[in-house]
Amino acid sequence: MKQEDTINYRKPLQWGEFDPNRRRNMFVGMWAWMWQRITAVAIIVLLPLHIVLTYKPWLQFLLLLAVTFHATLGLRVILLDFDLVKVEYQKALIWGLTGLGLVVFALVWWLIR
Amino acid sequence: MSTGQENIRKVEMYRYDPTEGGDGHFDTFDLQIKDESNTTILDVLIRIQKEQDATLAFRYACRVNMCGSCGMVINGREGLACKTNVSEFATNERITIRPLNHFPVIKDLVVDMDPFFKNYEECLPFFEPKEIVEEPAIIRPDSPERQAIGLATECIACGCCVSSCTMANYHEGYAGPAPLNRAFTLLNDSRDGLFTERMDRVLQSCYNCRTEFNCTEVCPKEISSTRAIKFIQRMAMKEPFRKIEEEKAAAEIENVEPATVIGKAEPVISMSNNGCVGCTHNQPDVGRRDFLTKMTLGIGAATALMVGGVMASAFVGPSMRKKETLWVPAGKMDDLQVGKVTTLNLNYTETIGIYKQDNVKPVMVWCQSNDKNIVVYDSRCTHLGCAVRWDKTQNSFLCACHGGKFALDGSVIAGPPPRPLDHMEYKIDNGNLLIAMVS
């Protein structure tokens, strides 16, 4: 026998729906994922802009910054994908790699400037 | 024994009445709690039901984190009501309780777990013995397979991971964390006989994970489904090769001893006398998978070739080419003004292989005296190769990109350039200035 539904079930609640506390309670791993997507879009916008508007320092700064975030977070996923770093350290990877990326970014910026 | 102080908590509870339908709403209850560190959210629910509203519906069974019935969203995070203590939230914080995401709500906090189990079954979560044996297998606890599986078999199917996953609901055919975790434990179990079938089921599913770790964060049993999914992804990478090897092995058997093939058991799913439901339908689309594999390999190879080619031509190419000096006429010597810098445009045609390209290159000529004593500066900045121009008012060469500044004699005055401006070779033929372009 099938358990038929004679009463109305409410359609599934969605992630964040009716959930006043959800967004401020998001996990850092999720921020990392979202930030990588956001920087991806930023790169798509900034790169053509950079070709059109050559030698604009602010543009170069933004582009390099976006690339830094995107690359470090991407590197994190690769490290996790191939089990080069244990998944327990995923949060440490976010802070560590992003921090390292920003340091390199600062050095590069200071060099070319 | 830990101490907690007495406190009145505001508890916001999601309510949905199936007889009324609608979207549901939040009800607020005030509850006096004696010892918060000893009071679980389940206690809160039971007390509200006993003392304030008997129609409140929630689901629980074992109350000691073993059955996975009381999964719900508490202050924005999934968890078991029986495993979350009130003291985990700041004393002035409201407690907001809401049913799990991605499951139909039956009443109040009670959800219908059928979608979960549908996905669960889709991954063939059940053990199927490779062969019927009488004695339990001898497997050392430190063997690689048991080390890999670890405590991942402790999953209690509470659905918290699926609720926390932002991908579970947006990808048709994404089984979700817990089902993939179960598939992972079985894929690594050397006793199990459904490796191929299960791999086929999870192959496409496992790549929908976005490595957000939400499931890992909320799991009340501290199992990392992300780890399991990554594990499957790595196993999946070996899949095409395994297939090829299996085919090879099969072909060899066929070639060497055709007689054995007849007696060989079909490597089909149901091996024991148990009629295995859920295995017979939904055979994977082998053609499509093959195609996808080949496509991926093809595109990968093409990309690698292209990137490799470009890199090779960029780095190695120039040094292999024969250096040819092209003398480009730049104009009459008489046109140059003594003591001034003149910018000239060189028009020349460059030959790259069979491709001819017309180029214009600006150079700057400093005529020191009438006595044919000139210096030809390359207009490329020695920093990053931007164009340098002569600025009369500052009496220096300026680079627009990063503020490089050179003196009239080519030396660096300011900015990042590491060395003075490059000089270019020239000769004077019949009063005509010829400048050497080295291509």
Add this chain to the structure above:
Amino acid sequence: MLLYSKVNLIFNQGEPMTQEKFTTDILIIGMGAAGQLAALYAYDANPELNITIVTKALKGKGGCSRMVQGGLNVVLNEADSHEKHLMDTLKGGQYVNNQDLAKTLVEQATPTIKEMETRFGCFFDRNPDGTIHQKPFAGQSFDRTVHKGDLTGIEMISRTTEQVMKRNITVLEECRAVDLLLDSSGQEVTGALLLDIRQGRFIVAEASATLVATGGGPTQYRFHAPGPEKSVDGLGMLYRAGVVMRDMEMIQFHPTGLIIPGSVVAGSLLEEGLRGAGAYLYNGEGKRYMKNYAPDVAERATRDVVSRSAFLEMLAGRECEEGGVRIDASHLGSEFVLKNFPGMCNRCRQFGYDLSREPVPVSPTAHFVMGGADIDRDCHTSIERLFVAGEDAGGVHGGNRLGGNGICESTVYGRQAGKSLARYMEKNKRQPAETAKGMVEELIEKHTRPFDNNKGEDAFKLRAELQECNWIKVGVVRNGSDMEEAVREIATIRGAATDIGLTGGRPYNMLWNTYIDFMNMLDVSDMVVASALARNESRAAHYRSDFPEQNDDIGLFNSFMVRGDDGLPEISSKPVEFTYKTVEECRNYKK
């Protein structure tokens, strides 16, 4: 597949209600280890059979099998023997076991556990050499408890639930049986009346054979180890259906239930393996009191002895400040405890106790019903077409169950029942008997009565009263006059129960379920107190302060009871059958 029809019934003041009805070959009530294994073995014996499991909870999530911590006793080692396991079981039960059942238990445990591994995919903890690890438990002459960490039930029930999913077995979730249906003679079971909790409607399930495997769970006591949704449903149903029940005075109290004031988690267990591994028990004065009660084995005595000792210490005023005694495993080394009992350590940590480093307050807690339906080794009962397996059945454990024999009983007898059901279906027609006219309507009327009641008696309050009464008067230590009082008190509560009123709609009405639970508890309380009054001695889990000695001259009997016409139990007693071992052999057996 299944016949499926809608019948319009007129009841409840002429208000029509649609009511579902289906027919199946085998109806299994309860989805713990016994129910699931019965379904699996019956299905594997004949995949043609229509098997339907109904469960009060979600599939595989209810019941005590999932809550099993320690593990199951089974003879796997050559140095061990079925003989020894049987003698341990009889000694633990103080000789009043049904020896045939006990013998089946120990002998069939070995193949059952092996099949759990080889056929259903369980993976129990291993020795370093790769063979199955067996740990020590109290009351055993050999370390024979197979386990998976210290939360064995999760592994077992998760695996068997998956096996049920694999097979074509229908599972009705959150669909509880409220009563068994009988034919007009009252001698054949025709199925069960189900309450679909989600929809709040009744379903008539007609079956050629019915297996009751709901498990017990004596939650009619203040402190109880099983989750509150376990509520002796099966025992109540069987009793009301007129099945012969036995040994109902034997209620096991587990000695180490965690004390957490004000929380529903109170009474949940710290597993026996702790005592097996050598943890000590201290009273409020900080003394290891177990030496006074069991000089030889101290903390590794059987559960009845340890519980009673703790209770007597508490009665004597030597309780710790939380109101119990303390278990201390810190001398075993915190690393050892954390490694071997991670589940227990986590449970304690949630409530601020550090099991690995400090003593934790515990109290005896109602844990298991040794009594139950009188069955034979093929799980037949006194009524046709009705089978019982697991905790609902009585006789296997006698007066006290050994730690690790409980899940062992569920699996072994689940397997026995499955095979027996398949055999039964082969011999008999696949056609349910006809339910007595008017029975369904009468039952539905009975179970929906509180909806029309506006006297507003509170089911939660009455349940708490019953729990308190049982705990104090029919608990770990009993006496005649207290129990006489308890009989009257239970009758008063039953009277008040007719005034219980229910509010809210029928779909997923938890209060309604609490009411049904409570009515089952009342029936079982009746049985327990009546049976306890009939045993004028102390034996195993049954301890009477007015007859503190075990008296084998008068005590070697079993109480059997059926529900009388007045709704109260009618008791008869039979001497214990010493089929395989004589009473001397049992008495002289030394571990």
